[in-house]
Amino acid sequence: MEKINIVQSVNLALRQEMRKDKNVIILGEDVGVNGGVFRATDGLIKEFGANRVIDTPLSELGIIGAAVGMAVNGLKPVAEIQFSGFLYAGFDQIFSHAARIRSRSRGRFTCPLVIRSPAGGGIKALELHCEHGEAIFAHIPGLKVVIPSTPYDTKGLLASAIRDPDPVIFLEPTRIYRAIKEEVPEEDYTVPLGKARIAQEGTDVTLITWGALVKYSLDAVKTIQDTISVEVIDLRTIYPFDVTAILESVKKTGRAVIVHEAPKTGGFAAEIIATINEKALEHLEAPVVRVTGYDTCLPFARTEKEFIPDEQRIVAGIKKVLSY
């Protein structure tokens, strides 16, 4: 079996879903002839033609709004937004329409739409190319929010997202687009939305994270593995998130650290902590620790590594929760 990276896995998932279902189409900026600025749609126009792999005019609002209309009228559009910071140009269409159509039409119309966008920093890109807005989208009722962290999961989660009957925001971890290679089966499989993955078993403390920081958390944990046994949970889906997996782990370890790249206040860690408090407070040996970005603008390339949780901050977080 061939080893492929996350971008190639996105490409494979799109190709296979488009072969399976003629209603699956791709639209976005530079997704056709150019194959996407990250090459996620490379070669797809050759196989499926310009009617199904559509280079649009430069308007994120236009892409998302038109995709809503397409989805309502029977297609399964996969819209690519080139960088996560540009998602907000289409925010009104996501918030006011995509997420609400099923509810406000009482099920008469639905919106099986996937919006893919690279997300996260650490790639020395321009400003507004690196944001991590999962908590913003998770707060909108009617949306699902997915972030893969491995090539295998990417194919399975994207297949699930495309087959899902409701709108899904699919945030791809730019920083590790090409950092991990693994065997991804050609055969049809899905990874269900809403199910976390135990990336590493452990007994002393539970570390919950997602996206690119799964890899960096695993790297950090390796440096202390002789003394501390950390269970690492890759959340995979932010909404709906896997409460059962988190509770099972926390009940076992009694301690939890949540690591994410987005700013701390109102970040998704807060929701996870509230859920742990509601359902497993008596199992906690220490307050849950957050290792996150700061409530600042994401600094430009020269400073961004100070913002994104790194090995040192992750290890410090683990030690903090253990020393309580």
Added chain:
Amino acid sequence: MVKKIIREFSVSYQQVMDEHGNVDSALMPKLSKQQIKQMYKTMVLVRAFDNKAFSLQRQGRIGTYLQVKGQEAAQVGSALALEDKDWVFPMYRSSGALIARKQPIPAVLLYWGGDERGLKSPLEVNNFPIAIPVGTQSLHAVGAAWASKIKGEKTVSLVYLGDGATSKEDCLSSMNFAGVFQTPTIFLVENNQYAISVPRNAQTRAETIAQRSLAFGFEGIQVDGNDIFGVYKATKDAIEKARKGLGPTLIECFTYRLADHSTSDDAKRYRAEQEVAEWLKKDPLERLEKYMRAQGILDDAYKEKALAGAKEKVEKGVEEYENTPPPDPADMFRYMFKEMPPSLKEQYESFLESRKK
């Protein structure tokens, strides 16, 4: 060096029937007496509904309502040109179009009474839920039309917009996409001269709304929006063109909002009563009536019967609306996703539990 004109554009204005009900036979669309009667009866029904909805709001029997009054020809004329399976993307002032498009009167009232069930389109017609944010529905119309084209279907989509909506980026972007991809979309702009209080000439420096399509590479036409034959003809022509794969059209219906913006608005603050009085003389319903009378299609008895019929339909609709059992509050949970995620299910169950007490 050279400086020369490389493109010249023009914008047409079309009127089939003037204010006195006289018709230009060369432009008159092919309509049977039956169809003309249908147009008239629908306009009478819309007017009766509109008046009733206004008084229901004043009596606290529905919430905020936005009146159609003055724009019946633009809405009914365009809606009746479509097939049921075509797509319509209405806005908050589209009650007339919706009624012409088989949306039941109780449903229209349910929406304005604060009940989501009113937005559910009957299965035989594709009436999208009313858009509230202004202009956002224009992109949905383009997307739906684009989907029809990709699937090889012949359905078209028509979006109702106001003059103010044409300033919204969604609308401009949608026209650009429609032009580039030649989608079978009709942009039906009811230019009623005001976006709440802001007059049309403060909305855009462009002399017509119709010409905005030219920048996106497709045809725009201005029609007398109070002339139902003119609106019908322009819409029919645009539909025919779209079904042939020849792309989008913008139709600017030059009309006037005879009522306030909404039941919370007082238009006297920003427009002269003399102006309203002038436009009252161009009433679209009276104009059609004059034509029908001259043609011997309508007499006093027929008119009385039509008015009584409309009144009865409206009263029956109001009765049905008011006798509709209240919505099940738990429905708010049931239509978020096809399958309720566990965390939502938990909230749903806790909601059901809390209501038992």
